[in-house]
Amino acid sequence: MTDSASSRARQTRIVHPDLELAPGFESFSTPVMRASTVVFPDLAAVRGADWRNDAQWRYGLHATPTSAALTQRLAQIEGGKHALLQPSGLAAISNVYFGIVKAGDDVLIPDNVYSPNREHGNWLAHDFGLSVRYYDPMIGAGIANMIRPNTRLIWIEAPGSVTMEVPDVPAIAAAARARNVVTAIDNTYSAGLAFRPLEHGVDISVQALTKYQSGGSDVLMGATITASDELHHELKRARMRMGIGVSVDDCSLVLRSLPSMKARFEAHDRSALALAHWLKTRPEIAAVLHPALEDCPGHASFMRDFSGAGGLFSVVFDERYSATRIDAFVEALELFAIGWSWGGAHSLAMPYDVASMRSASQWPHRGTLVRFYVGLEEEADLRADIERAMVAALG
């Protein structure tokens, strides 16, 4: 203890303690480094600070070593260079909009997009002077014909997380790049494990870490991943201006789940695919929309670009069942809970009104769509649950 320190009052020494922690501690966990204030060594460090430099610590909202441990891992998973964290997957989508587009710009969004993205786009079109147009997700290279001089951003979702249509991502990305248009993909479905969009020419990958990365149905977080310094800075500046950041306690929960993510993803994938194959044999079902099945739109793109599918797929019931009967089926399920989000251990089921997203000319099905998320229960029990609910509700 220095002389000046030893002469201070007890209260001051509580705030400025003189600690001696034994060196040499090591564990597998990332320390939770909580901070609002980040302490600078001197004023030269304050004045020389540059928000673009990820190696400098400035303020707890922007990053701490805990959040940096997560962003670096996320960038590595997807073969990117940079990642940023947002408080939800939707906040990551919003970060892309506010980082990339300005009034007067045009944005293209796939028709089957995650609906809060659609609502966000519509909001910007209505109140902030953007032009927003929707495209058929199966358009492929034809997207080139839709690009206008003021088109700045093209959204992609692969596959659409309700209709399961798999777009030709490299074709869309190539057409965009040829015209200097930024592409952003909602890559939540693949967790960045089964599909690496940056290697297929996409500029920004968005993840809802709420899903597989968290794995526990108890954390909300999102990320944007890029390979370009320039795009990273555009997103980082918008994030800073909007004042958004994430809790390092939540980062610590995601960091805890990441090592098991691939094993969980593969377990979800196995059960979901087995259930999808079985559902195809059921007379109640008109179509099974699982990208690994041959008749799923975009199956060829899926086989070319993806290495797996995870736990999510949809079915379309025969049109002889009314939407009310299908509601009764969903409510009769015991192991499949009714709720949003996915990526945890628990299976989920939700009916969707596809007519509100896909125009009738582009959507061949008439029956009601139900999306299943297959959790980590035994597949045989899930199958029995679906069969029992079908008998109970559909007769």
Ligand SMILES: *Cc1c(COP(=O)(O)O)cnc(C)c1O
């Ligand atoms: C869940 C989800 C999001 C949003 O994630 P939140 O963390 O719930 O905001 C975005 N895109 C897709 C495809 C999702 O499934």
